[in-house]
Amino acid sequence: MELSYQEKLTLIKLGELKKTRFEELVKAANIEQVAVMRAVLGLQAKGLAKLHERSERVVRITETGRRYGKIGLPEWRALGILRERGKVTLDDLKTVLSEDELKPIVGLLRKEGWANVKKEDGKLVLEITEKGLNAEERPIDRALKLLAEKEALPVKEIEKLVPVKELKRRKIGEEETVTEREVEITPAGEELVRKGIELKREVSVLTPELIKSGKWKEVEFRKFDIRAPVRRIYPGKKQPYRAFLDKIRRRLIEMGFIEMTVESLIETQFWNFDALFQPQNHPAREWTDTYQLRYPKSGSLPEKELVEMVKTAHERGLAGSRGWGYVWSPERAMLLMPRAHGTALDARQLAKGVEIPGKYFTIQRVFRPDVLDRTHLIEFNQIDGFVVGEELNFRHLLGILKRFAVEIAGAKKVKFLPDYYPFTEPSVQMSAYHPELGWVEFGGAGIFREEMTKALGIDVPVIAWGIGIDRLAMFKLGIDDIRYLFSYDLRWLREAKLVW
């Protein structure tokens, strides 16, 4: 039979004590109480020991009770003075009684028949009686003495003297349940002890010293039951939605994309709209609702040549286009807003310069007015990206998007529909088929218009897309309310699992 070190130790001690209170066994074994309890339960399971548990209602003395034990109950202290003087006022009793004890004292003395109450000169006066002079120990006095001596007594015993209710009322004692544990060795246990138990030191960590010195041959290694039930612990971990976004970021980097980052969530209209060839004061800007910043209202524009190019593209057109044909306002372009799409970063990157061929992506928090419900948020996340290269065409775009849907969304089928964005031509909307969600609209894509790319200084085709990923996150995290992505619900934060 395999016994752990603790079990062996406990059994040896039990062999000496035979039957003992658990606390005694802990003292004898001289190891932690929980370890002894575990050992006892282990021994019991192996038929070597028996644990007897008995619960009992007891009365335990209170702080007040202890004080009464030392200086006497209030009625006895009052009687002491009465015996000396025969007659006292309440004021006289103040020397031996506290404020609290004074109040009920008249009632107490009268109930015992130890004093009579009179009024003399409008004052309350207590006068000792025959019974008071001969007063002897009462049951409550005996109960107090017992409690002061033993601290606690079984309810059954104390009730032979006074009702527990009485002790509680006088704040002498409190009732509680205690569990009495006794451990007993079984004949099989005794047999084993008689045969002799070898108590080798148990080692739980194999150290270089043990190996070098060869001591590892002599020691016994502690065995762990890895299936033993333990308390669940919740170590710190990434917020589930954050974990999801990081995973996507990893994938894209593995696919060779360069990440575009930006510090602020606030954008000028210039980068959100104008640089993307979206006209000011024109229905084409209304393809999405956006917010505006109240304070500060305006930011600044980039270098002059770039602004001039964008202005020209809007007013008169570039690359054979006639433009939108209106007077472009720099003030309007300077207005600040919470970024409404990740595509703003595409424009920034293209203006800054790109590797050709090159692949770029960004994961951005974006903001659009909406009515909050279980599938709509006013702030959400988009992955935007573009691929730039000499020979790129529409077929490449569809190919890349398909790969995305499969790699990132785990979609089995992908569907493209014609769409409109002011900054792409042609434009498509894509949906991916998910076994559980059905057709899920994913986002938009297209080839950036030359009016946009030329203004930003790029002469080769750029294919681009923007994908909303929150609905995908809902699926991967197994939630059906999008608001949960930002929930403080601890249980969810602890248990949410990413299924990839």
Ligand SMILES: N[C@@H](Cc1ccccc1)C(=O)O
């Ligand atoms: N920015 C668009 C998506 C898009 C990106 C790039 C090209 C075409 C479309 C949106 O938010 O829906």
